[in-house]
Amino acid sequence: xxxxxxxxxxxxxxxxxxxxxxxxxxxxxxxxxxxxxxxxxxxxxxxxxxxxxxxxxxxxxxxxxxxxxxxxxxxxxxxxxxxxxxxxxxxxxxxxxxxxxxxxxxxxxxxxxxxxxxxxxxxxxxxxxxxxxxxxx
Amino acid sequence: xxxxxxxxxxxxxxxxxxxxxxxxxxxxxxxxxxxxxxxxxxxxxxxxxxxxxxxxxxxxxxxxxxxxxxxxxxxxxxxxxxxxxxxxxxxxxxxxxxxxxxxxxxxxxxxxxxxxxxxxxxxxxxxxxxxxxxxxxxxxxxxxxxxxxxxxxxxxxxxxxxxxxxxxxxxxxxxxxxxxxxxxxxxxxxxxxxxxxxxxxxxxxxxxxxxxxxxxxxxxxxxxxxxxxxxxxxxxxxxxxxxxxxxxxxxxxxxxxxxxxxxxxxxxxxxxxxxxxxxxxxxxxxxxxxxxxxxxxxxxxxxxxxxxxxxxxxxxxxxxxxxxxxxxxxxxxxxxxxxxxxxxxxxxxxxxxxxxxxxxxxxxxxxxxxxxxxxxxxxxxxxxxxxxxxxxxxxxxxxxxxxxxxxxxxxxxxxxxxxxxxxxxxxxxxxxxxxxxxxx
Numbered sequence: 001x002x003x004x005x006x007x008x009x010x011x012x013x014x015x016x017x018x019x020x021x022x023x024x025x026x027x028x029x030x031x032x033x034x035x036x037x038x039x040x041x042x043x044x045x046x047x048x049x050x051x052x053x054x055x056x057x058x059x060x061x062x063x064x065x066x067x068x069x070x071x072x073x074x075x076x077x078x079x080x081x082x083x084x085x086x087x088x089x090x091x092x093x094x095x096x097x098x099x100x101x102x103x104x105x106x107x108x109x110x111x112x113x114x115x116x117x118x119x120x121x122x123x124x125x126x127x128x129x130x131x132x133x134x135x136x137x
Numbered sequence: 138x139x140x141x142x143x144x145x146x147x148x149x150x151x152x153x154x155x156x157x158x159x160x161x162x163x164x165x166x167x168x169x170x171x172x173x174x175x176x177x178x179x180x181x182x183x184x185x186x187x188x189x190x191x192x193x194x195x196x197x198x199x200x201x202x203x204x205x206x207x208x209x210x211x212x213x214x215x216x217x218x219x220x221x222x223x224x225x226x227x228x229x230x231x232x233x234x235x236x237x238x239x240x241x242x243x244x245x246x247x248x249x250x251x252x253x254x255x256x257x258x259x260x261x262x263x264x265x266x267x268x269x270x271x272x273x274x275x276x277x278x279x280x281x282x283x284x285x286x287x288x289x290x291x292x293x294x295x296x297x298x299x300x301x302x303x304x305x306x307x308x309x310x311x312x313x314x315x316x317x318x319x320x321x322x323x324x325x326x327x328x329x330x331x332x333x334x335x336x337x338x339x340x341x342x343x344x345x346x347x348x349x350x351x352x353x354x355x356x357x358x359x360x361x362x363x364x365x366x367x368x369x370x371x372x373x374x375x376x377x378x379x380x381x382x383x384x385x386x387x388x389x390x391x392x393x394x395x396x397x398x399x400x401x402x403x404x405x406x407x408x409x410x411x412x413x414x415x416x417x418x419x420x421x422x423x424x425x426x427x428x429x430x431x432x433x434x435x436x437x438x439x440x441x442x443x444x445x446x447x448x449x450x451x452x453x454x455x456x457x458x459x460x461x462x463x464x465x466x467x468x469x470x471x472x473x474x475x476x477x478x479x480x481x482x483x484x485x486x487x488x489x490x491x492x493x494x495x496x497x498x499x500x501x502x503x504x505x506x507x508x509x510x511x512x513x514x515x516x517x518x519x520x521x522x523x524x525x526x527x528x529x530x531x532x533x534x535x536x537x538x539x540x541x542x543x544x545x546x547x548x549x550x551x552x553x554x555x556x557x558x559x560x561x562x563x564x565x566x567x568x569x570x571x572x573x574x575x576x577x
Contacts, residue, residue, distance in 0.1 A: 008299040062313035063392040084305040094439045096304035107392035112321040
């Protein structure tokens with residue numbers, strides 16, 4: 001495996017194929033998501049890729065009314081806010097993701113601990129087509 | 138493989154930094170003998186160099202027994218992103234030239250919103266090493282030239298652009314996520330956060346350098362007066378908290394963080410003069426000795442083992458307390474990094490003033506008000522004073538300088554405080570620098 005297998009570009013290339021790929025240390029067994037090219041637990045360089053289940057739980061969230069320019073371009077604004085959160089995956093690691101399927105009009109109703117499954121969010125067309133990570137309640 | 142447990146809901150003991158490491162001491166002591174800042178605010182037409190000159194002049198005037206600027210041997214300048222905010226890179230030599238100090242060596246330090254304290258720490262280390270006897274530490278940021286969307290995007294680059302920002306997170310959003318985790322774990326409510334903003338505006342109203350030197354009640358009354366003047370229906374808020382709960386008066390930015398939970402976009406600069414301890418009395422009879430300093434790093438928010446504390450802050454605090462040989466109870470004056478109201482509550486716990494989960498109760502009970510048992514952010518904090526990000530860490534030192542020397546005027550704390558602390562956070566805590574000062 002080359003370090004390209006654990007890079008951010010490969011992470012998004014995998015997402016485009018609807019695959020959630022992390023990395024795992026061959027020496028100590030620690031799983032990383034997003035993937036890393038070396039083990040930050042035991043400092044081993046012996047890493048392999050690992051497919052993740054896409055199941056998780058909501059650990060923290062917010063409903064964003066003033067978004068990033070990319071989210072604004074995707075049609076979100078004060079009247080159409082979105083939820084972003086930290087998701088704890090079944091395999092242990094946590095990741096930032098857009099959270100779908102929750103009631104953004106009632107942020108206080110969104111529950112930490114809600115069970116989630118992976119969603120692949122495609123925006124734009126052709127050359128500007130981009131994929132991002134989401135989780136669905 | 139770890140089991141499926143909800144990590145952040147647990148009651149696991151926080152790791153208060155690395156234990157059993159050797160006690161760190163400076164090779165020689167370092168003291169602050171001058172400190173000054175520009176006003177913080179929005180200043181069209183002024184660039185960071187103009188604001189830095191203002192800070193330098195106030196700093197120079199603050200040196201009780203005077204000094205020759207030509208004795209400054211090196212400059213350390215904290216600045217987050219003049220590149221994106223002003224279209225100007227390589228800012229340290231420009232600042233140096235504008236205060237007439239070329240060819241002194243000048244270095245810019247960048248650790249996001251902790252750039253100022255990072256510069257302070259490097260200046261301190263340079264004097265402690267024995268290489269220099271006198272250095273100038275500065276902090277600068279000019280943010281208001283950009284439209285708000287580009288400011289948001291520029292600040293976002295202090296987070297992980299590969300894995301955090303594409304999820305839609307903004308800086309208010311990441312702190313808001315910490316707030317939801319904190320509320321869930323400890324029982325704080327959305328009203329808790331309003332208390333912190335209310336307090337910091339009260340404090341800032343006593344600070345002539347503050348960007349928003351108005352109390353919430355003043356802002357509320359101004360809104361009513363404006364409605365009367367325009368012939369519009371006059372909003373009937375019963376008190377400041379009803380005003381702060383009103384979505385029109387205090388709009389949501391990233392739930393549960395509203396506008397008055399967020400520090401503003403600001404321009405500003407600050408400067409402090411450091412000398413070796415043995416020279417301090419040549420410049421003032423009331424120097425501030427840097428007796429404790431700690432700095433630590435942390436991964437992206439989602440890669441930490443807690444969302445309700447900032448691990449780098451706990452580790453930096455541990456280092457600083459250990460170097461200084463003091464405890465949280467000994468600290469009289471503290472300026473914490475309240476970029477968002479939740480950040481002040483978490484800071485009050487990370488620094489050991491309150492146990493984990495108790496900080497929000499202290500905020501609600503008024504313990505952190507100027508007249509309370511543990512006053513926090515007497516300057517008004519970043520919320521009211523303003524947050525020119527690279528300048529903030531140095532700006533905090535100015536408040537400690539004034540409070541410890543009895544020069545804080547209307548906001549002066551009683552009891553002749555002698556020990557002060559600053560807590561400066563970069564990003565959501567990827568960097569934290571904690572510094573402890575003693576007036577001798």
